[in-house]
Amino acid sequence: MRLTQEGENRFRVFTPFMFEDGDHLAIVLKREQEHWMLSDEGHTYMHLTYDLDEKDLRTGTRQRSLRMRSRLSQSRIVLESC
Numbered sequence: 298m299r300l301t302q303e304g305e306n307r308f309r310v311f312t313p314f315m316f317e318d319g320d321h322l323a324i325v326l327k328r329e330q331e332h333w334m335l336s337d338e339g340h341t342y343m344h345l346t347y348d349l350d351e352k353d354l355r356t357g358t359r360q361r362s363l364r365m366r367s368r369l370s371q372s373r374i375v376l377e378s379c
Contacts, residue, residue, distance in 0.1 A: 324336070
């Protein structure tokens, strides 16, 4: 793993992990107020939309998938400051 600074309190995290198309997993470490957070900033969801049509998620039991997408886009890991 490797970190590259992209501004004040923001770092890109490079890992060997990749999607099937060869794109690397996007991870950003950033400080918001007194916490450090890891986020993919919606990159994983973008890859999911390559194989899914979002309008199909709006019918039937696929609503659960749409709610999961919403949780994924809002999810982040909070690291307590030392």
